[in-house]
Amino acid sequence: MRKRSGKRNASSAGSDVRKPAGIRRKEGTPSRRWLKIGLLGLFFIVLVPVSLWTLPDLIQHFVYTHRIRLPFFIDLSRPAELSLNHTINMYLTSEEGISLGVWHTVPDSRWKEAQGKDSAWYQRSLGDGSPVFIYLHGNTGSRAAPHRVGVSKVLSALGYHVLVPDYRGFGDSTGEPTEAGLTTDALYVYKWVKARCRDSLVVIWGHSLGTGVSTNTAVKLIEEGVIFDGVILEGAFNSARQKIQFHVFSWYYWKFPGVGYFFPEPWEHNKVVFPTEESLKKIRSPILFLHAEDDHLVPFPVAQQMYEVAVSAQNAERVKLEAFDGSKGYLHNGLYRDPKLPGVLKNFVLSL
Numbered sequence: 001m002r003k004r005s006g007k008r009n010a011s012s013a014g015s016d017v018r019k020p021a022g023i024r025r026k027e028g029t030p031s032r033r034w035l036k037i038g039l040l041g042l043f044f045i046v047l048v049p050v051s052l053w054t055l056p057d058l059i060q061h062f063v064y065t066h067r068i069r070l071p072f073f074i075d076l077s078r079p080a081e082l083s084l085n086h087t088i089n090m091y092l093t094s095e096e097g098i099s100l101g102v103w104h105t106v107p108d109s110r111w112k113e114a115q116g117k118d119s120a121w122y123q124r125s126l127g128d129g130s131p132v133f134i135y136l137h138g139n140t141g142s143r144a145a146p147h148r149v150g151v152s153k154v155l156s157a158l159g160y161h162v163l164v165p166d167y168r169g170f171g172d173s174t175g176e177p178t179e180a181g182l183t184t185d186a187l188y189v190y191k192w193v194k195a196r197c198r199d200s201l202v203v204i205w206g207h208s209l210g211t212g213v214s215t216n217t218a219v220k221l222i223e224e225g226v227i228f229d230g231v232i233l234e235g236a237f238n239s240a241r242q243k244i245q246f247h248v249f250s251w252y253y254w255k256f257p258g259v260g261y262f263f264p265e266p267w268e269h270n271k272v273v274f275p276t277e278e279s280l281k282k283i284r285s286p287i288l289f290l291h292a293e294d295d296h297l298v299p300f301p302v303a304q305q306m307y308e309v310a311v312s313a314q315n316a317e318r319v320k321l322e323a324f325d326g327s328k329g330y331l332h333n334g335l336y337r338d339p340k341l342p343g344v345l346k347n348f349v350l351s352l
Helices: 002-016 021-054 056-064 108-114 119-125 146-157 179-194 209-223 276-280 300-313 341-350
Strands: 087-095 098-105 132-136 161-165 202-207 230-234 287-292 319-324
Touching: 087 119, 087 179, 098 146, 098 179, 108 119, 132 146, 132 179, 132 209, 146 161, 146 202, 146 341, 161 179, 179 202, 179 209, 202 209, 209 230, 209 276, 230 341, 276 300, 287 300, 287 341, 300 319
Parallel strands: 132 161, 132 202, 202 230, 230 287, 287 319
Antiparallel strands: 087 098, 098 161
């Protein structure tokens, strides 16, 4: 009897005994862990999209990624360090307070003559009758990016002048990028070239983000009664029809599940629209679309859709779509490496 009573008393007494503090903390660990996971999930699901909604500067950085100055440790005032030894660096003022860094590469045939020449000589050279290309690059980095340098070398080898500006906020250009600002910069460079090139052909080549800038610029010029001699759109995207999971600016966005519910169309809320499809309906210049079948940022069907829009606005003789074999691995930036590209470009220029 005493033993049974003792057991009951021990059991009863044990229920009143407090466990050591260390044990209590250990048992509380799982709940704290789940609390941390919950708070982290709340941050990504709620705070991140809310921040993107309320902080235009943040989404502006995501769209343009202009503060990522790739490649690193490049002196943009010295293009010869990138084997552009017949290129001059200059700065143009597109509007008050905005200085644009620009490279001008002359045709390969003039590389010896170009050695040691100043800006005045380069400006005069624009009137030598050779076609002039203005290359409007995509987001991220500067005019020194390898694929941009590669395009300049291809065009120069074909006997063309090439001007590659960095928009405001990119490279060593001043200011902060906006859609209206980038269009203003492109318009200024175009008019600057036209004032110096006499009757030479002037072709606008836009890549990625630059396709939106190019088509915006074309529409602005149409409103002024001016028509581009020719337009090249490489890796063109379509804000109006392209779904968010494929949007060229949204790589950061679809990493966070559920963000679309809180923040469905960041480019519209931040006035980043680039209505390429609507612009194509108004353009009457010859257009050449260049697109890799394995483009990982803008799927090839998007280019086909825009080609169809452009053809319906003009005709198939004035609008061409050149597809590049997906097995070559060019993706979004590598078309300049294709051996057939020089021939495609030369034929396009001859058709103008």
